[in-house]
Amino acid sequence: GENVEQHPSTLSVQEGDSAVIKCTYSDSASNYFPWYKQELGKRPQLIIDIRSNVGEKKDQRIAVTLNKTAKHFSLHITETQPEDSAVYFCGQDTGRRALTFGSGTRLQVQP
Amino acid sequence: GAGVSQSPSNKVTEKGKDVELRCDPISGHTALYWYRQRLGQGLEFLIYFQGNSAPDKSGLPSDRFSAERTGESVSTLTIQRTQQEDSAVYLCASSPGLAGSTDTQYFGPGTRLTVL
Numbered sequence: 182g183e184n185v186e187q188h189p190s191t192l193s194v195q196e197g198d199s200a201v202i203k204c205t206y207s208d209s210a211s212n213y214f215p216w217y218k219q220e221l222g223k224r225p226q227l228i229i230d231i232r233s234n235v236g237e238k239k240d241q242r243i244a245v246t247l248n249k250t251a252k253h254f255s256l257h258i259t260e261t262q263p264e265d266s267a268v269y270f271c272g273q274d275t276g277r278r279a280l281t282f283g284s285g286t287r288l289q290v291q292p
Numbered sequence: 293g294a295g296v297s298q299s300p301s302n303k304v305t306e307k308g309k310d311v312e313l314r315c316d317p318i319s320g321h322t323a324l325y326w327y328r329q330r331l332g333q334g335l336e337f338l339i340y341f342q343g344n345s346a347p348d349k350s351g352l353p354s355d356r357f358s359a360e361r362t363g364e365s366v367s368t369l370t371i372q373r374t375q376q377e378d379s380a381v382y383l384c385a386s387s388p389g390l391a392g393s394t395d396t397q398y399f400g401p402g403t404r405l406t407v408l
Contacts (some may be wrong), residue, residue: 187334212394215396215397220384224401225335225383225399227396227397230396265397275318275337278342278399279325279338279340279348280394282335285334
């Protein structure tokens with residue numbers, strides 16, 4: 182199957198704290214796992230992605246980890262800021278190039 | 293350069309009418325995708341075009357939905373005999389279409405469709 186489950190559905194953190202969002206997938210053939218950020222009323226934008234040949238990737242305050250054995254990958258945001266507030270979607274490739282997305286996590290960073 | 297553009301940004305229609313949504317991909321991108329996003333929900337794959345290959349229509353929810361793409365440029369998504377459950381934001385994305393791997397998809401701003 183091509184399902185991807187995302188948790189939690191909502192997450193509230195204090196400014197400066199870390200936030201972690203986790204996705205679990207079922208298709209062991211998947212090789213590409215992007216994370217998109219969608220602010221209210223705006224288009225989804227890629228913030229980071231990882232391919233199956235690496236276990237971790239970092240870009241400033243954002244990191245993604247991938248565990249292919251357990252079939253899960255996580256988004257880590259450190260030193261959260263109010264502008265990080267948005268809905269975050271994880272995705273996986275399906276072998277058809279189109280992506281399957283998780284149901285989204287609404288992150289609220291409290292100032 | 294210019295990103296993915298979509299028109300109209302908003303469309304309100306009456307149940308039973310047909311609608312046509314347009315997507316202009318990033319110039320040079322050979323791959324184009326349509327997704328549907330219902331209110332407060334995730335992105336649901338509809339259809340994928342890659343160059344001159346036959347499109348992957350496996351995500352289209354019913355035969356009322358169809359899409360066309362002229363070469364490697366504009367695409368139109370048509371919904372016939374619209375129903376209230378078709379109300380959603382329809383997002384288009386494009387990617388370079390690099391051979392051998394899945395590449396980054398860039399999304400347009402979407403068309404918000406409301407069926408009364």
